[in-house]
Every structure is written in C-alpha cells, then in structure tokens.
Amino acid sequence: MxxxxxxxxxxxxxxxxxxxxxxxxxxxxxxxxxxxxxxxxxxxxxxxxxxxxxxxxxxxxxxxxxxxxxxxxxxxxxxxxxxxxxxxxxxxxxxxxxxxxxxxxxxxxxxxxxxxxxxxxxxxxxxxxxxxxENRPVFWTRIDVPQAVGLGVLESVANATEAVPVHVASPQLVLAMATALGVETLRQAGFTTDVRQQVEDTAAFLIRDDRPVPAPEALAGASEASRTAAEGAMRAAAAFCFTSGELTGYPEQISSLGPAPGGVYVAAPAGLPIEEVHTPGAKPGHTERLLPDPALLSRPGETQAEGFTTALHAGFDETGNGLPSPETLAAVRAAVTPEVLRAHVARISGVEPLIPGEPLKVRSRDAANADNGLVVDALVRHFQDLGLVVRRHAFRWRGHRLFNVEAEHRVEGADSAVLITGHLDSTAESGDFVDANGDPRPYDPSVDPAPGADDDGSGTAAVMAAAECLHALVAEGREPTRHVRFVLFNAEEQALFGSKRYARAAAAADDRIAGVFQMDMIAGLQDGSPPAVEIHAGSSVPGPVVAASDALGDLVARTVPAIASDFTVQQLTGPGDPALGRSDHASFHERGWAAIAVSEDLFRADGSQGGTGTRKYHTPGDTLLDEDHDTQYAAAIARSVTATALTFAGL
The missing domain is CATH 3.40.50.1000 (HAD superfamily/HAD-like)
Structure with a gap:
C-alpha cells in the first residue's frame, strides 16, 4: 500500500x-x-x-x-x-x-x-x-489562452483537473504545471498547450535580460507583432545562453521553458544558485521565483482595485486638497527624522550594536547569514514595544528557515488594511572578495559582510519610523479608519521570494488590502546631485490594478512637495517603468492589489540603471558611513510615504 x-x-x-x-x-x-x-x-x-x-x-x-x-x-x-x-x-x-x-x-x-x-x-x-x-510525470506547460475565452475560464478548467498555474505572462499566456491528463483536459477545453520538460526536482524562474536587442534587418518591413515576437525570442535566447554559461560546471543545468516577459522562463534543478547570476547591466529584481498556486488566476485584489476611488475618498476627502492634514504632517515630521532613521540603520547594518548595551553588531542580513534571524528577533521586539499585533510568517529557502515580519494596528470595523513595507534582508553579491592568498573568490553569503544600509536598511528604518509615528498619533487619541500593517519581507534579494509567499498567503486568506506602499532604497544621493524621488507604479498585470496603482502613486507625488519642495518627483508607470515586476510591490500586483515602490533616483531617463542613487549597490560598501548615504534625503522620502499612507488609512 x-x-x-x-x-x-x-x-x-x-x-x-x-x-x-x-x-x-x-x-x-x-x-x-x-x-x-x-x-x-x-x-x-x-x-x-x-x-x-x-x-x-x-x-x-x-x-x-x-x-x-x-x-x-x-x-x-x-x-x-x-x-x-x-x-x-x-x-x-x-x-x-x-x-x-x-x-x-x-x-x-x-x-x-x-x-x-x-x-x-x-x-x-x-x-x-x-x-x-500512479508514477505519472508532471510537466512544465505553456498555455495559450484564446482572447475570447479569458483567464476565468482557464481557472475553472484547471481547477477541475491536474493542472496548477505558476505565472501569468499576459491574458493570453500562462505558465503552469500539468500532467498529460491535465494537458488533454485543457486541450479539449480549447486551450493550446506547449508541453516542456518534466518538473521532477526543478523550480521555475523568470530571468529578465536588460541588454538591448538589435532588431534584425530582415524584420524592417514586418508587422509590429512579428518584430515583438522576434525580439522576445532573441531576448529569451540571450538570457538563457548567458545564465546557462554562468552555471557551467554544476552536475545539472537549467532548461529553457520559452520566452517570458522581458526574458526567459527556466526550470532550475536543486542546488543550482540561479539567483546569483547577473547579466551585464542587470537592473534590480531581474530574477523572479515563480510559485505554483491554483488561485493565481483569480486575483482577489482586483475587486478592491476597482473600488479604489471610493477607498481614496475615505482618507483624503476632509483635507479638500488631496493632501495629508496639517496635524498628520506635523506628527510625521516629529517622528520620522534623520536621527531616528540613522539610529535604526546603524543597528541593523552593524555600525551600532543590534541591541543597545549588548556587544553583537550585525555583519549581514543576507538570507543565508545567521544574523538575519537575530535582526528578525530585534524587529519583532521593537514592534511589540509599540503595542502592535506582531506575527512571524515562516517560509524556507535553500534549507534556511526565514520569516517575514508583520506588525498590525487593528481597527474595529475596518474593511481593509493599508500596508507600509520594505525588505529586511541584504546582499553584497556584487562586491569584490579575496581569499587568504589575496586571490579573487565568490561572495560567501554565510560569512561575508553585507551591511545593506541603503538596500534596504533605509526602507526598513522608514517602516519602523512610520510605526513609531502611528504609535504617537494613537497615544494622542487619533485613530485610523483602516487597519495599518507594517510588513518587512525577507529574501527579497532571492527573487522576491518572501513577498511572493506573503502575497500568495494573503490572497488565499481573502485578505482585504486597500494599497501597498513599498520603500526600497531611499537613502542614496550622490554629493551635489539634485534630490529626486522615484515612484514606481508600473504593473505587468493588466486590469484594475494599473489605474489603482497609478492613483496610489499620484497621492505620494502630491504629498512630496508639502514635505520637500526642492525635490523632483519622477512618476514611472506603464510598461516603460524600469522597476516593473522588480521589487516586493510586484508580488501584490500579481494578485490584483494596488501597490507602488518608492525609491531614490535609481534609473536614468532611458530606464537604464545609474541615476543619482547609491554607487555601492549590492557591495560591502553600502554602509551608513558611505558618502552616498544621506539620512536627510531618506527622511524626506520616508515622511512623504508615511504621511500619504497614514492619511490613506484615515488619519
């Protein structure tokens, strides 16, 4: 038996x-x-x-x-x-x-x-x-969805057979796992399927390739659709060839699962460190881990996104000008200060002891480093001291037991939650390391320093300061009308794994999320550069989430001048957003919720990396003492996001 x-x-x-x-x-x-x-x-x-x-x-x-x-x-x-x-x-x-x-x-x-x-x-x-x-294999399978059919029909068919979606590339293309029986059921229902390799002990990833793709001269007179398809195939081939080349020497290799948005889908066997491969000129978030989920196609957040206008009025209608109230702005200025942010960053990046009065200083928050768990414990204690309801959301990555940290101020009768988020992990994978003989060697995440003061110590500090601000407001007798949830994601540097797990669980629990405000790298400002803030709302998921995320970004854009009149606001949206799908806010887009990522000036006008933000990205030099780390600048961004989010929550 x-x-x-x-x-x-x-x-x-x-x-x-x-x-x-x-x-x-x-x-x-x-x-x-x-x-x-x-x-x-x-x-x-x-x-x-x-x-x-x-x-x-x-x-x-x-x-x-x-x-x-x-x-x-x-x-x-x-x-x-x-x-x-x-x-x-x-x-x-x-x-x-x-x-x-x-x-x-x-x-x-x-x-x-x-x-x-x-x-x-x-x-x-x-x-x-x-x-x-019955010893029947499961295959990675690409599913073409006829335009007249839609994802809703695909969901009902898939949920009645042996098929589980893992990624929605577009309304017409879904990557899934399926058996031969599942594939046949899908075909009988009118879906075209492209069966690839067996799943066995592989996981699926989307690898984006940010290098330019020259259009072949032979396509000069072709239709736009043909040129787009050819470019996609060329980009997929380039991404796959580069990645597989970088992983040469391992017993097993990745397999291509075909073109994906901006790159290629691959199946990676166990033991292959695919997250550590970076194409030349790769932008942040270029690798995305894909998770199987029978509920992926339902996107529960879309209903809330459709009602975004109504949700907006609940927080902003009393001001008359779409701005936070003077009282809220004053409270934010008092609580979210450069000194507060500096103190938080100092403790979690190793400049000061993690716990005041104790000797331990953090060396790294990398998901593979033991200090990651110690930082989680410290963050949990601080949130608890603020009287918030704290939960640890557990998950595993490469044998490591990790936690997302969630701290919530609950409001009786509230119909939804506003999330203020960042990611707590760090990496120094782009740094230069040498062995005992002085020879170059790869980054060892278990022992090498990865202070991550900007990425994303600055965002983590801003979330902590926002929680302290809410604590002060509540102590004064003010109360939001929505739940306010502070969430710090783990393993963001590992293909957005932590936020993917969090958002998937929230969708399964039918969580009601009015909007997500993500802060990822907000302290990098090169000396002499004019201060600018980027607001990323671009969603790779079509539908109500697009307009709702744009509207969420508009709220922050209107607040920034009230906090920092000398700032340039860069709103980035649509398919041209260079952070499309590349930070933890994208995990919420995937479920249909309105979400934005706010950052320092990371990208040039053409979308390439290299704005006026930190020059120590993913290196051991990303410290609080780095010349590009500016806590005055970070405080202005953090204040703008905090004031907007708390107002959106009804304060």
Whole structure:
C-alpha cells in the first residue's frame, strides 16, 4: 500500500506564528479536497518546525486543528531538518513499506531532490498526488489562452483537473504545471498547450535580460507583432545562453521553458544558485521565483482595485486638497527624522550594536547569514514595544528557515488594511572578495559582510519610523479608519521570494488590502546631485490594478512637495517603468492589489540603471558611513510615504 507524506509549510498550509508563540495554519487551495480524496490511504508529515522550544508540539497541534482527523497516525509524523535524505529514510522506515511505495508531496524542489535520493516518489503540489502514486510525470506547460475565452475560464478548467498555474505572462499566456491528463483536459477545453520538460526536482524562474536587442534587418518591413515576437525570442535566447554559461560546471543545468516577459522562463534543478547570476547591466529584481498556486488566476485584489476611488475618498476627502492634514504632517515630521532613521540603520547594518548595551553588531542580513534571524528577533521586539499585533510568517529557502515580519494596528470595523513595507534582508553579491592568498573568490553569503544600509536598511528604518509615528498619533487619541500593517519581507534579494509567499498567503486568506506602499532604497544621493524621488507604479498585470496603482502613486507625488519642495518627483508607470515586476510591490500586483515602490533616483531617463542613487549597490560598501548615504534625503522620502499612507488609512 502507498503511504503519503506531505510537507506542511506552503504545501499543505500557509503558517504564521502569533504573538503568544502559537501557530495558525490556513489550508492552501485544493488541499482539503486532495486529502479527503485519499481518506483511506495512510498519510503522514515530513516538516521542519524549527528549533524553538516546543515548536514541534505547537505545529502538530496546529496541524490537527487545521486538518482534523486527516493525520491520525502519529508515527507517520516526522519533524526535523530536510537538508539531507536522513528524515526521508526515517519516514520510509516508519511506513513499513519500500521507499518506492512512499510519496513525498512538497513544493520545495530542494526537498523533493532529497526525497528522490531516498527512493521516494515525489509530487510538486498536492494536486499531483494521484499522479505520483500512479508514477505519472508532471510537466512544465505553456498555455495559450484564446482572447475570447479569458483567464476565468482557464481557472475553472484547471481547477477541475491536474493542472496548477505558476505565472501569468499576459491574458493570453500562462505558465503552469500539468500532467498529460491535465494537458488533454485543457486541450479539449480549447486551450493550446506547449508541453516542456518534466518538473521532477526543478523550480521555475523568470530571468529578465536588460541588454538591448538589435532588431534584425530582415524584420524592417514586418508587422509590429512579428518584430515583438522576434525580439522576445532573441531576448529569451540571450538570457538563457548567458545564465546557462554562468552555471557551467554544476552536475545539472537549467532548461529553457520559452520566452517570458522581458526574458526567459527556466526550470532550475536543486542546488543550482540561479539567483546569483547577473547579466551585464542587470537592473534590480531581474530574477523572479515563480510559485505554483491554483488561485493565481483569480486575483482577489482586483475587486478592491476597482473600488479604489471610493477607498481614496475615505482618507483624503476632509483635507479638500488631496493632501495629508496639517496635524498628520506635523506628527510625521516629529517622528520620522534623520536621527531616528540613522539610529535604526546603524543597528541593523552593524555600525551600532543590534541591541543597545549588548556587544553583537550585525555583519549581514543576507538570507543565508545567521544574523538575519537575530535582526528578525530585534524587529519583532521593537514592534511589540509599540503595542502592535506582531506575527512571524515562516517560509524556507535553500534549507534556511526565514520569516517575514508583520506588525498590525487593528481597527474595529475596518474593511481593509493599508500596508507600509520594505525588505529586511541584504546582499553584497556584487562586491569584490579575496581569499587568504589575496586571490579573487565568490561572495560567501554565510560569512561575508553585507551591511545593506541603503538596500534596504533605509526602507526598513522608514517602516519602523512610520510605526513609531502611528504609535504617537494613537497615544494622542487619533485613530485610523483602516487597519495599518507594517510588513518587512525577507529574501527579497532571492527573487522576491518572501513577498511572493506573503502575497500568495494573503490572497488565499481573502485578505482585504486597500494599497501597498513599498520603500526600497531611499537613502542614496550622490554629493551635489539634485534630490529626486522615484515612484514606481508600473504593473505587468493588466486590469484594475494599473489605474489603482497609478492613483496610489499620484497621492505620494502630491504629498512630496508639502514635505520637500526642492525635490523632483519622477512618476514611472506603464510598461516603460524600469522597476516593473522588480521589487516586493510586484508580488501584490500579481494578485490584483494596488501597490507602488518608492525609491531614490535609481534609473536614468532611458530606464537604464545609474541615476543619482547609491554607487555601492549590492557591495560591502553600502554602509551608513558611505558618502552616498544621506539620512536627510531618506527622511524626506520616508515622511512623504508615511504621511500619504497614514492619511490613506484615515488619519
């Protein structure tokens, strides 16, 4: 008899740790139906709850509360690290079956690789459990959607068969996982499918290539559609060839899954550090991790985006001029100061001890560095001291257990939340490092310094200061009309992984988000340069999110002159936005929510990197003491965003 083993995090459920240390799990879409379909089959769990005291007991309790009666065999529940085949061998022994009669269902391709090494069959999503039992493969599949059909029809067909979307390139193209049965069902429903390689232990990425593509002379007289298609194919080929060349020497290589928006889709096997590959002239956010999600096509945020005008009035109608009130502006100026930002950046970038009075100074916040978790703990404590409801949203990346940090001021009767966000991790992957002999060597994220004072220590500090500002306003007796949520994403530098996980879980929970204000690098200003702020609203997702994000950007653009009259405001939107899909706000666009990213002057007028922002991007030189790090400048941007966001929340 077959025995099924499931991963918990992301595969069975989205989980977060409440302020009291307990865990709350919410089932992922289609999971409960899959479990019930195998009611008579022995089922167990292989999951890593972390090393906190009583973590395994708490996760087990949450598992049984979320899926009552569905995992009755305690001897089939295994908790521990999944960084080798050991725990999978242990699970096989507990099943009393041959390894080939056991199936591991898990989203993480690294973990599936270890399971396959131990002899288990694997499924990349619960939807494919039966396929794994029957030893049927799952394929990466491109789906062409007829214009007259639409994504809604595709969603209903996919959710009734063995198919799970992973990325929506356009209303006419979706990348998905599907079995042969799923592909046939899609074809019978009128969708054209292009089946690529087997999924097995690979994950999908979108790699953008920012280098110019010369148009062939032979296409001079061709239609615009033909030229666009040819350019896309050439860009995809260039991106794939460069990336595969940089990864030469690894036992397994990436495979092309065809052209993608601005680049190429690839399937990357376990153990391949694809996030560390950078094409010449690559802009920030050039690599995007793609996550399977049966609910990806529904975009719950679109309903809220459609009502954006109404939502806007709730926060701004009392001022009469579309600006924050004088009281709110005064409170923001008092709380969000250069001194406050400098103090926060100093602690999380290693200039000052992370905890005042204690010796530890942060060396790096890289997702692979142990200091990342210590910074998370410190941020959580600070938010708790402000009286906010704090949650840690757990996820795994390359065997590391990471957390997004969420701190919320809840308002009774509120219909939605306003998010003020940044990313807490850092990297120095573009730095120069040498070994003991003085020879060049690659960046080692586990030990090398990555202070990330600007990227994104400045944004993290701004989010903390915004929380302090709200705390002061509430202490004065003022109260927003919407929930205000401060979120610091982890692993942004790892293909937006943390915010992708957060937004996917929020969509599954039917979260109501009125708007997202992301701050990513706001302190870089080269000496003598005129101060400018970039407001990025461009969305690769069509529909209501486009106009709603533009309107959100308009609010910040109107506020900036009230804070800093000498600033130039650069509003970047539409397909020409150089930050399109490249920071954590894009993870919310993918779900249909209005979102913007506000930054220093990162891009030239032609969209290429190289504005007046920091010159120490992704290097060990990105410190608080860098000549390009300007906390006066950062405070002006942070004040503009904070004042706008709090006004939008009803203050």
């Amino acid at each position: 077959t025995t099924l083993f499931f991963d918990i995090g992301a595969t069975l459920a989205d989980g977060h740790q409440e302020a009291d240390g307990s865990w709350l799990l919410r089932p992922r879409p289609r999971v409960t139906q899959v479990l019930d379909a195998f009611a008579g089959v022995p089922k167990g769990v292989i999951s890593d709850p972390g090393t906190e005291p009583d973590a395994a007991e708490q996760i087990a309790e949450a598992l049984h509360e979320t899926f009552p009666g569905r995992f009755p065999d305690d001897h089939l529940v295994h908790f521990g690290p999944k960084t080798s085949r050991a725990i999978f061998d242990e699970a096989v022994t507990s099943a009393g079956e041959a390894a080939a009669d056991c199936v591991f269902v898990g989203e993480d391709h690294e973990e599936r690789s270890f399971a396959r090494t131990a002899g288990l069959r694997t499924a990349p999503h619960p939807v494919f459990t039966l396929a794994a039992i």
